[in-house]
Structure formats: structure tokens, C-alpha cells
Amino acid sequence: MTLQEILGIDAPIIQAPMAGVQGSALAAAVSDAGGLGSLPCALLGVDDMRRELAEIRAKTGGPFNVNFFCHAPPAPSAEREAAWRAALAPYFAEFGVDPEAIPAGPGRAPFGHEAADVLEEFRPPVVSFHFGLPSADLLARVRGWGAKVLSSATTVEEALWLEAHGADAVIAQGLEAGGHRGMFLSKNPSKDLSTQVGTFALVPQVARAVKVPVIAAGGIADARGIAAALALGAAGVQVGTAFLLCPEASTSAVHREALKSEAARVTAVTNLFTGRPARSIVNRIIRELGPLSAAAPAFPLATPAVTALRARAESRGSGDFSPPVGRAERGRMPGSAGGGSHPGVGRRPVIVAFFR
Amino acid sequence: MTLQEILGIDAPIIQAPMAGVQGSALAAAVSDAGGLGSLPCALLGVDDMRRELAEIRAKTGGPFNVNFFCHAPPAPSAEREAAWRAALAPYFAEFGVDPEAIPAGPGRAPFGHEAADVLEEFRPPVVSFHFGLPSADLLARVRGWGAKVLSSATTVEEALWLEAHGADAVIAQGLEAGGHRGMFLSKNPSKDLSTQVGTFALVPQVARAVKVPVIAAGGIADARGIAAALALGAAGVQVGTAFLLCPEASTSAVHREALKSEAARVTAVTNLFTGRPARSIVNRIIRELGPLSAAAPAFPLATPAVTALRARAESRGSGDFSPPVGRAERGRMPGSAGGGSHPGVGRRPVIVAFFR
Numbered sequence: 001m002t003l004q005e006i007l008g009i010d011a012p013i014i015q016a017p018m019a020g021v022q023g024s025a026l027a028a029a030v031s032d033a034g035g036l037g038s039l040p041c042a043l044l045g046v047d048d049m050r051r052e053l054a055e056i057r058a059k060t061g062g063p064f065n066v067n068f069f070c071h072a073p074p075a076p077s078a079e080r081e082a083a084w085r086a087a088l089a090p091y092f093a094e095f096g097v098d099p100e101a102i103p104a105g106p107g108r109a110p111f112g113h114e115a116a117d118v119l120e121e122f123r124p125p126v127v128s129f130h131f132g133l134p135s136a137d138l139l140a141r142v143r144g145w146g147a148k149v150l151s152s153a154t155t156v157e158e159a160l161w162l163e164a165h166g167a168d169a170v171i172a173q174g175l176e177a178g179g180h181r182g183m184f185l186s187k188n189p190s191k192d193l194s195t196q197v198g199t200f201a202l203v204p205q206v207a208r209a210v211k212v213p214v215i216a217a218g219g220i221a222d223a224r225g226i227a228a229a230l231a232l233g234a235a236g237v238q239v240g241t242a243f244l245l246c247p248e249a250s251t252s253a254v255h256r257e258a259l260k261s262e263a264a265r266v267t268a269v270t271n272l273f274t275g276r277p278a279r280s281i282v283n284r285i286i287r288e289l290g291p292l293s294a295a296a297p298a299f300p301l302a303t304p305a306v307t308a309l310r311a312r313a314e315s316r317g318s319g320d321f322s323p324p325v326g327r328a329e330r331g332r333m334p335g336s337a338g339g340g341s342h343p344g345v346g347r348r349p350v351i352v353a354f355f356r
Numbered sequence: 357m358t359l360q361e362i363l364g365i366d367a368p369i370i371q372a373p374m375a376g377v378q379g380s381a382l383a384a385a386v387s388d389a390g391g392l393g394s395l396p397c398a399l400l401g402v403d404d405m406r407r408e409l410a411e412i413r414a415k416t417g418g419p420f421n422v423n424f425f426c427h428a429p430p431a432p433s434a435e436r437e438a439a440w441r442a443a444l445a446p447y448f449a450e451f452g453v454d455p456e457a458i459p460a461g462p463g464r465a466p467f468g469h470e471a472a473d474v475l476e477e478f479r480p481p482v483v484s485f486h487f488g489l490p491s492a493d494l495l496a497r498v499r500g501w502g503a504k505v506l507s508s509a510t511t512v513e514e515a516l517w518l519e520a521h522g523a524d525a526v527i528a529q530g531l532e533a534g535g536h537r538g539m540f541l542s543k544n545p546s547k548d549l550s551t552q553v554g555t556f557a558l559v560p561q562v563a564r565a566v567k568v569p570v571i572a573a574g575g576i577a578d579a580r581g582i583a584a585a586l587a588l589g590a591a592g593v594q595v596g597t598a599f600l601l602c603p604e605a606s607t608s609a610v611h612r613e614a615l616k617s618e619a620a621r622v623t624a625v626t627n628l629f630t631g632r633p634a635r636s637i638v639n640r641i642i643r644e645l646g647p648l649s650a651a652a653p654a655f656p657l658a659t660p661a662v663t664a665l666r667a668r669a670e671s672r673g674s675g676d677f678s679p680p681v682g683r684a685e686r687g688r689m690p691g692s693a694g695g696g697s698h699p700g701v702g703r704r705p706v707i708v709a710f711f712r
Binding site: 174195218224228232265291292 | 574585587
């Protein structure tokens with residue numbers, strides 16, 4: 001079965017779920033254009049999730065993907081949190097952030113039964129995970145309504161693990177990719193970052209190792225990239241950054257300006273924003289504390305303090321702490337923003353025109 | 357003009373110069389098969405260089421490339437050397453290496469007039485450089501016999517610099533590449549390593565930025581990789597690791613075994629072997645001291661001490677300090693090892709069959 005048949009889509013193009021910068025509007029537009037739109041759920045409570053899923057169902061009849069993290073939440077450490085806040089103290093002072101007023105919450109919850117309850121109401125046709133797969137009972141619930149399951153691999157070993165544990169397709173996430181590195185067989189992702197490989201080397205290795213279709217991710221933003229990924233053995237692609245300037249994305253004004261700038265060409269993988277390695281445009285905090293800092297608490301516990309700084313800085317027009325990723329050049333999916341109808345199998349999917 | 361026309365070759369495949377693991381035999385075989393063979397000269401004195409060039413001329417009528425480094429040699433620092441030897445002291449003791457008996461020589465000399473004198477006798481049709489380009493007077497000497505000039509870029513800025521300074525084609529060296537990162541506009545290559553990008557992202561950026569042909573390097577080892585590189589906008593490819601198991605390479609027995617092992621899948625960029633970032637299979641010294649160590653002296657001054665350790669360890673069958681790169685699966689260029697004749701323009705180059 002081809003990837004298109006497995007996922008029920010016209011073109012083998014998956015819009016990467018990007019928590020914080022997009023929701024139902026972009027997901028529905030991409031699905032409506034013949035690709036697979038994705039709703040990032042890592043930052044959503046159940047009420048928001050229900051509302052967003054209803055929006056997608058109202059806007060498109062096409063298949064879509066919902067994405068969750070499935071990390072094991074770490075035990076909070078008062079000692080590490082204190083070291084982290086000490087490292088950030090000069091920024092708190094400069095930007096007038098009261099460290100006592102920052103909530104110590106976890107920032108991101110892993111997929112659980114409460115979320116599965118909501119999903120059961122909507123029966124999304126595709127569910128993707130980051131950082132491995134959830135427990136067997138949770139996975140069985142997802143399979144219960146016939147959903148196809150995707151997850152990301154950053155090594156051949158992770159791809160084989162995902163295939164063995166029932167993934168219907170594997171996303172080979174090359175080092176160029178935005179967002180968090182999906183590493184889940186590493187005990188210390190920041191340390192093991194040095195052995196992570198680029199899309200060009202990873203995709204053919206994974207394609208040779210597994211029998212399920214491979215979706216290439218990382219550095220793919222145009223038709224040339226898609227052709228190259230298919231040449232390397234991928235059955236499809238996952239694309240994120242290229243969608244960030246679309247009107248359907250909720251990308252902030254500061255972030256949109258950064259994406260169009262030359263500075264956006266210089267990115268690095270950093271653990272400063274959440275505690276896990278993720279790619280970001282090199283900004284002030286990365287230059288001064290990173291890109292990798294031993295002071296950052298375990299994922300996702302590094303998040304709240306930096307999020308508070310980012311919000312304050314962005315309100316002053318500063319991107320000193322903003323983690324946008326990569327450079328984006330395209331602004332609009334032809335025909336998608338205006339609510340064009342689903343093009344249907346057999347016609348050239350509208351989304352293909354986006355990747356000129 | 358196509359890359360093949362510029363370089364006078366049948367297939368747009370350049371054998372990457374790999375100092376220490378190959379010489380005239382591999383270069384001549386690749387050139388004879390319709391690609392561009394390369395002689396790495398960074399470790400050769402003038403007598404060896406003359407002998408190797410004579411060998412190539414005797415073995416093939418095809419064009420070939422000679423490769424040089426053009427770094428600015430650093431001032432030796434007794435303090436840094438002492439710190440480096442202190443870091444290595446436990447290994448000296450374990451392997452019975454007398455640190456007093458290690459020469460403090462520079463390890464690699466940059467391209468200079470003495471080497472140009474030798475080249476003038478042989479007039480190699482292509483000269484490639486790493487770490488930028490030599491001074492204008494040296495470059496004029498090379499151009500004097502009509503040689504085409506290549507060099508490596510690891511960023512768009514470096515590619516534009518090379519084009520502006522007269523390179524006939526630019527090698528876009530993605531992060532997957534073996535050997536030294538060609539970074540030459542960075543003041544601190546080990547620090548700036550975090551912003552280096554993979555082949556998949558670098559090649560299209562460079563191809564859009566420069567008018568000269570772009571040669572993709574990094575992670576390319578088979579026909580799929582070549583097709584993908586061309587799809588990304590490259591005019592040709594430079595391939596290294598894939599040739600290391602050829603009988604014409606001088607790859608050591610320990611190194612050949614490592615290349616065929618599963619361990620060879622796990623590589624990292626390290627500064628431990630020479631002082632500059634270069635990709636290596638992850639071995640004991642990288643796990644224990646690296647991959648990046650502030651104790652390593654400036655390039656190439658880190659080399660002699662580790663070279664002494666490597667030689668002693670390899671003589672005991674240990675790869676603890678051996679820096680081979682990547683995994684190799686092919687052993688032979690069809691028709692090349694037997695001294696087959698140059699296939700000639702218009703016929704399918706023999707080298708194409710190597711990349712099945």
C-alpha cells in the first residue's frame with residue numbers, strides 16, 4: 001500500500017505539527033488542499049482540543065493528523081530549577097520578569113487517557129507521536145477507531161523499534177528538522193546530539209532498514225526537496241517551516257519578521273527552550289548560554305522560565321528568546337486560504353502548487 | 357558550461373581526496389573510470405608528491421585533481437600543548453607511548469610555492485583546496501597552467517566568497533561529510549559547528565546563491581544519493597567513504613574492519629584528531645574526551661600526539677584512536693582495478709556502475 005493509500009491523501013505531503021504556531025486553521029487548509037494537515041496537541045487542554053477538532057471537522061472533509069508527545073515526565077528537581085533560574089537571573093532583571101510569579105508547571109503533558117477520551121469523539125484518521133509511542137493500552141485505544149499511527153525516528157535503531165511496535169509509517173527526522181529532536185532511545189539526548197545525522201544520510205538508511213513507508217523530514221521546503229527525498233527512498237515528506245508564513249498559521253509578528261530575515265539562515269539545535277534538543281534560529285540566549293546548557297532542567301521543566309522571558313521580550317518587539325526555526329519564503333497555499341474545496345483523488349492536489 | 361565540460365570528465369563524480377587512506381592508485385583508477393580522481397597532498401613532502409604525480413600520469417590519460425589545505429598555520433603554544441598532553445597522559449601510559457619521543461611538528465603544511473614548483477612539472481588539470489583558497493600569487497601560479505580551481509563551502513557566505521575569489525566550482529560540504537569541515541570564515545570552527553547544516557539544506561541554498569556549478573558532498577554513496585543531490589540543484593557530487601574499501605585505497609586493515617561494522621553507523625564531528633572539526637566513527641577517545649575538547653591545540657597542532665597513540669593502538673589491533681569515517685559497503689570499481697582503459701566520452705562511464 002502506498003503512503004497516500006494508508007493515510008487517505010492525494011499528495012504524500014504531511015504538514016508538520018508545530019505547537020505554539022498553528023492550530024486547526026492550518027491543519028484544515030492543508031488537508032483541504034490534498035495533503036495531511038496536523039493539529040499539534042502537546043500544549044492543548046481537553047477543552048481547547050475538543051474545540052480545535054470540531055473546527056477541523058467543520059472546515060474539511062479530508063483526513064487529518066493529531067500529534068502528541070509521549071515522553072516520560074521527569075521528577076522535578078528544586079536544585080536544578082534553582083540553578084536554571086540563577087542562569088536566567090540577569091535576563092529576569094533586564095526584562096522585568098518576577099521569577100517568583102512564574103508557574104513551575106510541566107509545560108507539556110504526554111498523551112494519556114483523558115486526551116484519548118476526546119479523540120474518541122472525533123476519531124481522527126491519523127495520530128502521530130513524538131518521543132516514541134505511548135503505552136500499549138493507549139495505542140490500542142487509538143487503533144480502536146481505525147487510526148493510522150506515525151512516529152519519528154532519528155536513528156535506524158529508533159525506526160526499527162517503531163516498526164516493531166506497530167507504527168504504520170516512520171518519519172525519518174533528519175538533523176535539519178525544526179522542532180524537537182524525536183530521540184527516544186537515548187538516555188541523554190543533549191549528549192547524543194553529536195551523533196545525530198542529516199536527512200541526506202538518515203533517509204536511505206531508514207528506508208533500507210524498515211518495510212513500512214518512510215516519511216522524510218528536515219530541510220524540505222520546495223519541489224526540489226520533495227524530489228530529492230523521494231530519490232533517497234522516502235515515500236513522502238513532512239514539511240513544517242515552509243508553512244509558517246501562511247495566513248492560516250498563528251505565527252507571531254516578531255516570528256514572521258524573523259523568518260523572512262537573513263538571520264533565519266543561521267540555526268542551531270538547543271536545549272534552552274524546553275530542556276530537550278530542538279532547532280532554533282540563533283538568538284541572544286543561544287549565543288550567551290548555549291546552544292546546549294547543562295543548567296537546563298529535564299524536558300519539559302526548562303520551559304516555564306524561558307516562556308515567561310519570551311513573552312515579555314516579544315511584547316517589547318525583541319526576539320532575544322524566540323525560537324522560530326529556519327527561513328520561510330512562501331506565504332500562501334494557492335486556493336487553500338479561500339476555503340477551496342477538496343480537489344479529490346485523480347486531480348492534481350492543490351497543495352502541490354504550494355511547493356513550486 | 358557543464359561541470360563535466362569544465363573538469364573534462366565523463367560522469368560528474370569526484371573522488372574526495374582523503375589524506376592518509378589513499379594516494380595515486382585510487383586517484384588514477386577513478387580518473388580512468390570516467391570520474392575525477394583526487395590526490396590528497398596535505399601530508400606529502402615534495403619528493404612523495406612528485407612520485408605520486410608521476411604514478412598518476414603513468415596510469416591514466418584522464419584528468420585528475422590534486423588537493424591541498426590552505427589554512428594559516430597557528431603559533432605553537434607550549435601551554436596548550438602541555439594541557440593537551442596532560443589530557444592524553446593516561447593513554448600514553450596505557451599504550452606505552454613515550455610523550456618525550458613525539459615530534460612537535462605541525463602535521464600538515466598549507467599550499468605554498470614549493471608545492472607549486474612540483475605541480476608546474478605535471479600541470480594537473482584540477483586543483484582543489486580546503487579551508488578557503490591560497491593567496492592571489494599562488495592562485496595565479498595554479499591558473500598559469502590552465503588548472504581549474506575547486507574549494508569547499510560549508511555556508512552560503514563561504515560559497516559566495518569562493519565564487520568571488522575565482523573558484524570554478526564550489527563544493528557544498530554538508531555536515532554529513534567525512535574529513536575536516538572546510539569552514540574558513542569562522543574564527544572558532546569548533547564553536548560554530550552547532551550552526552553547520554546538512555547536505556539536504558546546504559546544497560539548494562548554495563545552488564541558489566552562486567552562478568558557478570555546485571558539487572554536493574556529504575552522505576552520498578550510491579546512485580540514489582547522486583540522483584537526490586542533482587534534484588537539490590547540484591551539478592555533480594564528491595564522494596569519499598564509498599571508495600575506502602576499494603583495493604586501490606590504502607585503508608588499513610583495522611580501518612577496513614571498522615568500516616564494515618555496525619559501529620561505523622555512529623559517527624560524530626570531533627576536534628580531537630587535528631584540532632579542527634572532522635567527522636569520525638565514535639571511538640574510545642571521542643567517548644572519553646569529546647567529541648569537542650577545549651584542550652585540543654589549534655589545527656594542526658593536536659595531530660602528532662594522537663597520531664602516535666593511533667599508530668601504537670593499531671599495531672595492537674585497537675581502533676581506540678582511529679578516525680575512519682562512515683560505513684562502506686562497496687569493494688570494487690568494476691573494471692578499474694585491472695587497469696581498464698579510459699572509457700571515453702559518449703560511452704557510459706565505468707564509474708557509474710560503481711554506484712549501483
